[in-house]
Amino acid sequence: MRILIPLFLLFCNLSFAQNQRFSYYYSFVKDTLNKQEVTKELMNLDITKNGSVFYSHDVHVSDSTMTAYYEKQIKTTGSMNVDTKMMSQRKGTVRYRIIKDYPDFKISSLLNIGIDYYKVSDDCKLIWNILPDRQKIGEFNTQKATTEFAGRKWEAWFSSELPFQDGPYKFHGLPGLIIKLQDHTGTHQFELAGISKFADSTDNFSGFAGRNKVIEINRLQYRKLYLEDRNDPAKLIKQAMANGATLKFTDQSGNVIPPAQMIKNKEQGAKAKNAKDNNIIELDLLN
Incomplete structure (x- = not known):
């Protein structure tokens, strides 16, 4: 070893x-x-x-x-x-x-x-x-x-x-x-x-956040959310637009990205990422 x-x-x-x-x-x-x-x-x-x-x-x-x-x-x-x-x-x-x-x-x-x-x-x-x-x-x-x-x-x-x-x-x-x-x-x-x-406790999630609320769900609920996010990464943007929200996106240079283009970019990026991320540790999540 x-x-x-x-x-x-x-x-x-x-x-x-x-x-x-x-x-x-x-x-x-x-x-x-x-x-x-x-x-x-x-x-x-x-x-x-x-x-x-x-x-x-x-x-x-x-x-x-x-x-x-x-x-x-x-x-x-x-x-x-x-x-x-x-x-x-x-x-x-x-x-x-x-x-x-x-x-x-x-x-x-x-x-x-x-x-x-x-x-x-x-x-x-x-x-x-x-x-x-x-x-x-x-x-x-x-x-x-x-x-x-x-x-x-x-x-x-x-x-x-x-x-x-x-x-x-x-x-x-x-x-x-x-x-x-x-x-x-x-x-x-x-x-x-x-x-x-170790002396310190790492029980609490220390990931960078600004996110205060942790949502408790079971594994079946997680699998549904996981697949939705994997297959439709622009879902939140689509929902916000359907509810009449005004969205503005910019790239790292400050150039404005139209929402439709942002959705397309996310979908294309997810498709490419998923193709190379086909061996997750819990395979049954994909079934």
């Missing part, structure tokens, strides 16, 4: 009641027609006594920096001027957060669709088949388990040396932390990279 973050292996000295951060490398292929292009992102699984939060390290750092920048701007000037250049420099691609509440492992996702933030509850039940296969991954003795989830078959290697029934993304329920996880196509892979402690 390639390790870029130090692994702290003196587990006899760890107090598992304290906050533990397990960092994973997440490697995934967005376009099945271009499997050579692999996106890699460092993800954190923060575990406390009350539950866990799984999120992108880069997104968290980038958005926290941006939030502080705009909060300072508001405090100094009393207003906020959105800096398009700074917005374009946001890092990270995995913009959701997965929250698991202990002890019953209620799962919810924090994410955005369009201009709104949503908290999506998910009552997914994972049925694991624990196999006799064992191997050592890094410094851990692990055992193999398999399951099916969201349109994919998954293979996990867990270690009972780490007494957490948790793992990356929404995966949980094994008698030990998941060290390595991949789907049957090999296009989505998670592997433990490091362990540390």
Whole structure:
């Protein structure tokens, strides 16, 4: 296992009641027609006594920096001027957060669709088949388990040396932390990279916002919204125009873009993006 973050292996000295951060490398292929292009992102699984939060390290750092920048701007000037250049420099691609509440492992996702933030509850039940296969991954003795989830078959290697029934993304329920996880196509892979402690709480969604309300929905409602946004990205513009709103759009040079052209641009952009984003982690959302 390639390790870029130090692994702290003196587990006899760890107090598992304290906050533990397990960092994973997440490697995934967005376009099945271009499997050579692999996106890699460092993800954190923060575990406390009350539950866990799984999120992108880069997104968290980038958005926290941006939030502080705009909060300072508001405090100094009393207003906020959105800096398009700074917005374009946001890092990270995995913009959701997965929250698991202990002890019953209620799962919810924090994410955005369009201009709104949503908290999506998910009552997914994972049925694991624990196999006799064992191997050592890094410094851990692990055992193999398999399951099916969201349109994919998954293979996990867990270690009972780490007494957490948790793992990356929404995966949980094994008698030990998941060290390595991949789907049957090999296009989505998670592997433990490091362990540390943390003092601050990352329970709250720290994405740059100015958005105060989080809308709570279930997974069926989310799937409907997800497909609508994916297939009709200009829906909000069309609705606003139908309601008589006067809309004005400009490009980065300040040139006015007619609403009809803006709609066309969004639809064409979405079509091109969707063609290269055909391998989402939860495949059944597309069915």
